[in-house]
Amino acid sequence: MLEELENCNTCPHKCNINRKEKLGRCKATDKVKIALYSLHKFEEPCISGKNGSGTVFFSNCNLNCIFCQNYEISQEGRGKEITIDELANIFIKQQENNANNINLVSPTIYVYQIIEAIKIAKTRGLKIPIIYNSNGYENVDTIRKLDGYIDVYLPDLKYYYDELGEKYSKVNNYFEIATTAIKEMYRQVGVPKFDKNGIIKKGVIVRHLVLPNHIENSKRVLKWLQLHLGNKVNVSIMAQYFPTYKAMQSDLNRKLTKEEYYDIEKYLYKLDLKNGYIQELGEHEEEYVPKWEF
Numbered sequence: 667m668l669e670e671l672e673n674c675n676t677c678p679h680k681c682n683i684n685r686k687e688k689l690g691r692c693k694a695t696d697k698v699k700i701a702l703y704s705l706h707k708f709e710e711p712c713i714s715g716k717n718g719s720g721t722v723f724f725s726n727c728n729l730n731c732i733f734c735q736n737y738e739i740s741q742e743g744r745g746k747e748i749t750i751d752e753l754a755n756i757f758i759k760q761q762e763n764n765a766n767n768i769n770l771v772s773p774t775i776y777v778y779q780i781i782e783a784i785k786i787a788k789t790r791g792l793k794i795p796i797i798y799n800s801n802g803y804e805n806v807d808t809i810r811k812l813d814g815y816i817d818v819y820l821p822d823l824k825y826y827y828d829e830l831g832e833k834y835s836k837v838n839n840y841f842e843i844a845t846t847a848i849k850e851m852y853r854q855v856g857v858p859k860f861d862k863n864g865i866i867k868k869g870v871i872v873r874h875l876v877l878p879n880h881i882e883n884s885k886r887v888l889k890w891l892q893l894h895l896g897n898k899v900n901v902s903i904m905a906q907y908f909p910t911y912k913a914m915q916s917d918l919n920r921k922l923t924k925e926e927y928y929d930i931e932k933y934l935y936k937l938d939l940k941n942g943y944i945q946e947l948g949e950h951e952e953e954y955v956p957k958w959e960f
Contacts, residue, residue: 667778667781667782667811668696668778668779668782670778671684671685671686671696671778672684672685672686674690675805675807675808676774676775676777676778676805676808677691677692677728677774677775677803677804677805677808678728678803678804678805678837678839678843679691679692679728679837680805691728692726692727692728692775693726693743694725694726694775694776695747696779697747697748697749698724698747698748698749698750698752698753698776698779698780698783699724699725699726699743699745699746699747699748699776700722700723700724700725700745700746700748700753700756700960701723701724701725701738701739701744701745701746701958701959701960702721702722702723702739702956702957702958702959702960703720703721703722703723703756703759703760703959704721704956705717705718705719705720705721705760705763705765706718706719706720706721706769706956707719709721709769710871710902710943711864711943712858712860712864712865712866712871713766713767713769713797713818713820713865713866714766715766715863715864715865717764717765717766718765718766719765719766719767719769719797720757720760720761720763720765720766720767720768720769720794721769721771721799722753722756722757722760722768722769722770722771722773723736723739723771723772723956723958724739724745724770724771724772724773724775724776725739725740725743725744725745726739726740726743726745726775727740727741727772727774727775727801728774728775728801728803728837729801729803729835729836729837730835730836730837731801731834731835731911732834732835732911732912732913732916732918733834733877733907733909733910733911733912733913733916733918734910734911735908735910735911735955736772736955736956737910737911738958739958740772741911744958744960745958745960746960750779750782750783750786751783751786753779753780753783754783754784754786754787754790754792755787755790757783757784757787757792758787758790758791758792760794761791761792761793761794765794766794766795766865767794767795767796767797767817767818767865767866768792768794768795768796768797769797769799769820770796770797770798770799771799772799772800772801773798773799773800774800774801774803774804774808777808777811777812780815781811781812781815784796784815795817795818795866795867795868796815796816796817796818797816797817797818797819797820798812798816798818798819798820798821798851799820800819800820800821800822801821801822801824802821802822802823802824802840802844802847802848803835803837803840803843803844803847804821804843804844804847805847806843806846806847806850809847809850809851809854810850812854813854816854816855817855817867817868818855818858818866818867818868818869818870818871819848819851819852819854819855819869819870819871820870820871820873821844821847821848821851821870821872821873822844822872822873822874822875823844823845823848823872823873823874823887823890823891824840824844824874824875824887825840825841825844825883825887826841826883826886826887826890827841827883827886828840828841828842830877830880830883834877834916834918845890845894848870848872848895849894849895851870852870852895852899855868855869855870856868856869856870857869857870857898857899857900858870858871858900858941869900870895870899870900871900871901871902871942872891872895872899872900872901872902873901873902873904874887874888874901874902874903874904875904875906875907876903876904876905876907876922876926876927876930877907877918878907878917878918878920878921878922878923878926879917879918881926881929881930884903884930884933885930885933888901888903888930888933888934888937888939889937891939892937892938892939897937897938897939897940898940898941899939899941899942900941900942901934901939901941901942901943902942902943902944902945903930903934903942903943903944903945904945905922905927905930905944905945905946905947906945907921907922908921909921922947924947927947930944931944
């Protein structure tokens with residue numbers, strides 16, 4: 667499967683380059699690069715629970731979001747290269763640390779290496795659910811190849827308006843590409859299923875980060891989810907936005923107002939979306955950004 671990296675079409679950019687020899691849009695080689703693995707307590711309650719989520723933060727990204735809170739690893743490439751076998755061992759260590767799950771954060775550009783690591787880890791006793799925690803900008807053909815390897819999909823649906831994807835993440839056709847991938851994720855694993863302690867075992871939760879000055883974008887995203895996945899779809903509305911990286915020089919140079927937050931909250935209830943989470947509006951979101959190890 668790793669031969670796919672010799673003519674890489676892993677993500678929607680479809681660079682068609684040999685990642686052993688040169689870098690494409692995402693700046694990743696054929697090696698896996700990570701910035702941190704840890705027990706994370708600040709995901710949705712059904713993911714973190716009491717034990718924490720076994721996160722693995724991958725370096726580099728196929729988006730170039732000007733507001734990325736993890737820009738040091740996603741845009742600047744901070745991290746350490748590891749082998750596929752080492753990645754498999756990290757999965758096992760997380761399980762041994764009583765993590766509820768393996769949480770693959772920004773895994774898109776390493777799908778083929780991740781599949782091989784999962785295969786190895788399962789021969790070594792990996793049993794806990796595997797979460798694919800993604801920005802949503804996915805090649806649907808690549809997502810199809812994950813069928814059977816991923817238990818929980820946790821995609822973003824960032825933009826309804828493609829011009830926002832172009833302006834803030836430097837990508838084309840975000841909405842159609844992301845929604846096509848999300849439909850495939852939903853086909854594979856469906857509505858979430860939980861254990862007796864409320865920890866997710868299988869299913870899709872769609873995340874959406876509310877951006878200041880773009881409340882209509884958020885409403886359109888939520889409306890699409892209701893119309894196409896039904897009012898039982900699990901949605902996680904994130905209000906944690908704070909300006910960082912290049913957003914400081916844009917119209918995203920402030921946090922959400924209370925009025926914006928309550929407008930989205932009211933709209934969520936109006937749509938009668940029955941399942942999911944809405945994050946409370948906070949004051950110190952910056953404190954929750956991880957400290958990178960590598």
